[in-house]
Amino acid sequence: MTNFRALTRRRAAAYNFVPTIVLQNAIVSQPSVESPSAASIATLTNQALKELDAVSDPDGAEQWRVSYLGRRGQITGVLRSIPQLDPDQRREVGAQANQAKNALEEALARRIRELAEAELAAAGALDVTLPGRPVITGRLHPTTQIVREICGAFIAMGFSVVEGPEVELDHYNFEMLNIPAGHPARDMWNSLWVDYVNEEGQQPMLLRTHTSPMQARVMEAQDPPVRVIVPGKCYRYEATDATHEWHFYQIEGLAVAEGITFANLKGTLYEFARRVFGPDRQIRFRCDYFPFVEPGVDMSISNFVDPATGKRPINRDEDWIEIMGAGMVHPRVLEGVGYDPQRYTGFAFGMGPERIGMLKYGIDDIRHFYRNDVRFLRQF
Ligand code: DAH
Numbered sequence: 001m002t003n004f005r006a007l008t009r010r011r012a013a014a015y016n017f018v019p020t021i022v023l024q025n026a027i028v029s030q031p032s033v034e035s036p037s038a039a040s041i042a043t044l045t046n047q048a049l050k051e052l053d054a055v056s057d058p059d060g061a062e063q064w065r066v067s068y069l070g071r072r073g074q075i076t077g078v079l080r081s082i083p084q085l086d087p088d089q090r091r092e093v094g095a096q097a098n099q100a101k102n103a104l105e106e107a108l109a110r111r112i113r114e115l116a117e118a119e120l121a122a123a124g125a126l127d128v129t130l131p132g133r134p135v136i137t138g139r140l141h142p143t144t145q146i147v148r149e150i151c152g153a154f155i156a157m158g159f160s161v162v163e164g165p166e167v168e169l170d171h172y173n174f175e176m177l178n179i180p181a182g183h184p185a186r187d188m189w190n191s192l193w194v195d196y197v198n199e200e201g202q203q204p205m206l207l208r209t210h211t212s213p214m215q216a217r218v219m220e221a222q223d224p225p226v227r228v229i230v231p232g233k234c235y236r237y238e239a240t241d242a243t244h245e246w247h248f249y250q251i252e253g254l255a256v257a258e259g260i261t262f263a264n265l266k267g268t269l270y271e272f273a274r275r276v277f278g279p280d281r282q283i284r285f286r287c288d289y290f291p292f293v294e295p296g297v298d299m300s301i302s303n304f305v306d307p308a309t310g311k312r313p314i315n316r317d318e319d320w321i322e323i324m325g326a327g328m329v330h331p332r333v334l335e336g337v338g339y340d341p342q343r344y345t346g347f348a349f350g351m352g353p354e355r356i357g358m359l360k361y362g363i364d365d366i367r368h369f370y371r372n373d374v375r376f377l378r379q380f
Contacts, residue, residue, distance in 0.1 A: 036078045038096055045100045052111050061112055068104055075101050142380040143369050146357040147231050150251055153275040154229045162228050164214040170204045172213035177292040178332045185291045190237040207235035211252035212350055219337035224344050225257035242365045249353045256346030265347035284320055293327025301359050315364045324351035
């Protein structure tokens with residue numbers, strides 16, 4: 001053990017002056033008076049850590065810091081005395097002293113954090129440093145997505161979007177579409193009638209069975225040319241199965257102007273199919289009957305087995321799935337709204353977007369759309 005103070009005094013006495021270097025050593029070595037060794041550094045570190053554990057508030061932590069890591073702290077003292085060691089010891093002990101210093105600094109930072117957290121917890125406060133809980137944001141329902149996509153395809157071809165009432169008058173749902181009362185064609189739509197009887201004893205209102213009534217409403221409100229699509233919900237008194245729901249969406253389309261032909265109908269619907277299904281999916285037109293068009297067709301999309309997967313888009317043993325009715329607007333419909341059928345012609349179509357979504361994404365049951373099962377909805 002070297003007592004630097006004693007040494008200093010002795011030397012000073014011997015030479016009658018105080019050598020600077022010795023004086024420095026004397027100050028620097030305070031309060032540690034021992035020349036540091038691996039063992040003494042380990043002991044000091046352990047003692048420091050034990051004391052740190054016992055520290056219970058920020059003031060205590062600061063005192064601890066001053067005592068070990070401060071300018072005159074014990075670890076600082078050890079570091080300052082390293083240059084006095086024998087060269088062969090200097091390296092090892094120096095490295096260890098540095099490690100000890102780093103370890104104590106880290107331990108102090110950790111303890112300060114712990115004390116702060118404990119204080120917050122005791123106050124019942126929020127820990128604003130915690131990462132936030134993720135917010136579960138919703139997303140558009142697959143029906144909304146497909147309706148928007150279909151509308152987008154027609155908007156790109158110059159159509160505008162209009163909407164109409166879901167509770168509709170018999171007049172628009174049937175009469176104006178060339179389906180008079182008592183006409184057998186009414187049986188094509190199993191209707192949900194509103195429980196209201198007017199003064200003449202008629203029941204004039206129903207939940208619309210299709211979006212076609214907007215044809216007459218739009219044409220009554222404007223002169224040709226007309227180019228609109230009408231997305232919206234429809235209702236039918238109907239048993240449900242994989243491709244039928246009692247409520248579902250339709251998108252109606254109507255284009256009326258001078259000189260419109262069946263070729264325009266086909267070209268427009270081909271382009272729609274190309275945009276929504278891509279250029280490879282085939283479409284098919286067949287003759288069909290709807291009272292408000294002449295001639296009338298239905299349009300189907302191919303449901304052929306995909307060679308890549310060995311599966312059909314819709315898991316039904318059918319090569320074609322019907323997605324819409326269409327045709328040239330019946331002259332009586334044009335006359336009904338005051339358009340001259342000698343001058344104006346047009347085409348109309350009505351499609352079921354859920355079926356189109358089913359074909360596009362390979363959904364096997366239309367009822368998934370309304371079951372609200374998040375495992376289904378999350379996929380879109
Ligand atoms: N409204 C028809 C339905 O619900 C679908 C339809 C067929 C609409 C032919 C049309 C059309 O505009 O021309 O079954």
